[in-house]
Amino acid sequence: MKRIGVFTSGGDAPGMNACIRAIVRAAVYHGVEVYGIHRGYKGMIKGEIYKMDSHSVSNIIQKGGTILRSARSKEFVTPEGRKMAYDQLQKFGIEGLVCIGGDGTFTGANIFFEEFGIPTVGAPGTIDNDLYGTDYTIGYDTAVNTALDAIDKIRDTADSHDRVFFIEVMGRDSGYIAMPCAVGGGAEIVMIPETETTIDEVVDTLRTGWNRSKTSFIVIVAEGDDAGNATEVAAKVQQELPHMDARVTILGHVQRGGAPTAADRMLASQLGIACVEGLLEGRKCEMAGIINGEIVYTPFIDTITKDKLINPNYLKMVNILSV
Numbered sequence: 001m002k003r004i005g006v007f008t009s010g011g012d013a014p015g016m017n018a019c020i021r022a023i024v025r026a027a028v029y030h031g032v033e034v035y036g037i038h039r040g041y042k043g044m045i046k047g048e049i050y051k052m053d054s055h056s057v058s059n060i061i062q063k064g065g066t067i068l069r070s071a072r073s074k075e076f077v078t079p080e081g082r083k084m085a086y087d088q089l090q091k092f093g094i095e096g097l098v099c100i101g102g103d104g105t106f107t108g109a110n111i112f113f114e115e116f117g118i119p120t121v122g123a124p125g126t127i128d129n130d131l132y133g134t135d136y137t138i139g140y141d142t143a144v145n146t147a148l149d150a151i152d153k154i155r156d157t158a159d160s161h162d163r164v165f166f167i168e169v170m171g172r173d174s175g176y177i178a179m180p181c182a183v184g185g186g187a188e189i190v191m192i193p194e195t196e197t198t199i200d201e202v203v204d205t206l207r208t209g210w211n212r213s214k215t216s217f218i219v220i221v222a223e224g225d226d227a228g229n230a231t232e233v234a235a236k237v238q239q240e241l242p243h244m245d246a247r248v249t250i251l252g253h254v255q256r257g258g259a260p261t262a263a264d265r266m267l268a269s270q271l272g273i274a275c276v277e278g279l280l281e282g283r284k285c286e287m288a289g290i291i292n293g294e295i296v297y298t299p300f301i302d303t304i305t306k307d308k309l310i311n312p313n314y315l316k317m318v319n320i321l322s323v
Contacts (some may be wrong), residue, residue: 013139022272055146119284134289168230171222
């Protein structure tokens with residue numbers, strides 16, 4: 001393999017640029033030409049492809065976002081769109097791909113290989129840390145620390161005004177961000193999609209704390225919790241506890257941005273190199289990940305279909321430490 005392409009797809013995550021840097025430089029190191037593809041599958045279809053070298057990725061390891069941009073592509077979902085993407089890759093002589101993204105990105109790559117035989121190795125780039133086949137995903141550590149910094153500040157004002165703060169963090173299907181934020185932020189309650197926490201349980205916990213002369217509380221709510229988002233949960237609780245001064249803070253997309261932590265830069269660099277070397281070894285439709293400190297490759301189909309479970313002991317920690 002003499003020529004590969006690299007692209008980012010799905011939601012951006014801190015550390016994607018560090019991964020792009022590692023991919024480009026690993027390719028150069030191994031004597032392989034590398035081409036950047038702008039705006040993911042959308043740019044692939046439109047031929048937004050350009051040659052990269054070591055200088056192309058200078059001074060980006062510390063930057064958030066992705067220099068290759070990211071975009072959704074309705075066209076790539078269709079056979080006609082994928083044929084257009086394949087034709088563009090052929091025009092540039094690209095023989096293999098490295099993608100940085102999540103399950104949607106890997107699903108597209110899997111179908112693309114089945115139809116046109118373009119091998120792809122992927123790096124897990126998502127702040128949600130919900131991909132099977134790796135202990136951590138690129139951007140997760142930064143997102144947690146960004147959220148935790150905000151929670152610490154909110155705790156100060158909660159204490160000053162005797163308030164209950166319902167803080168919503170990202171996690172449509174996963175509580176991986178919410179859980180360490182709850183433990184590290186000293187929250188009294190955490191609500192995540194993986195476990196059921198009823199409004200009655202929240203009310204009982206807050207009432208018990210209030211009766212013990214506790215006057216401020218932090219409730220961490222993952223956006224995809226079954227009981228509702230933070231705004232909905234706060235409204236339901238306020239009906240039962242009208243004497244409590246409740247406020248809602250939605251951290252939102254602030255969790256996606258910012259300079260990656262040292263942990264994310266290291267992880268992204270390791271996985272970027274592993275993607276290129278995996279591709280050169282003949283791997284296809286696999287994700288490079290790290291489990292127990294070792295590089296592992298997991299078939300895309302497994303990363304897409306298998307669940308990555310949260311340690312139930314973490315929830316127990318929140319309950320114990322909130323006493």
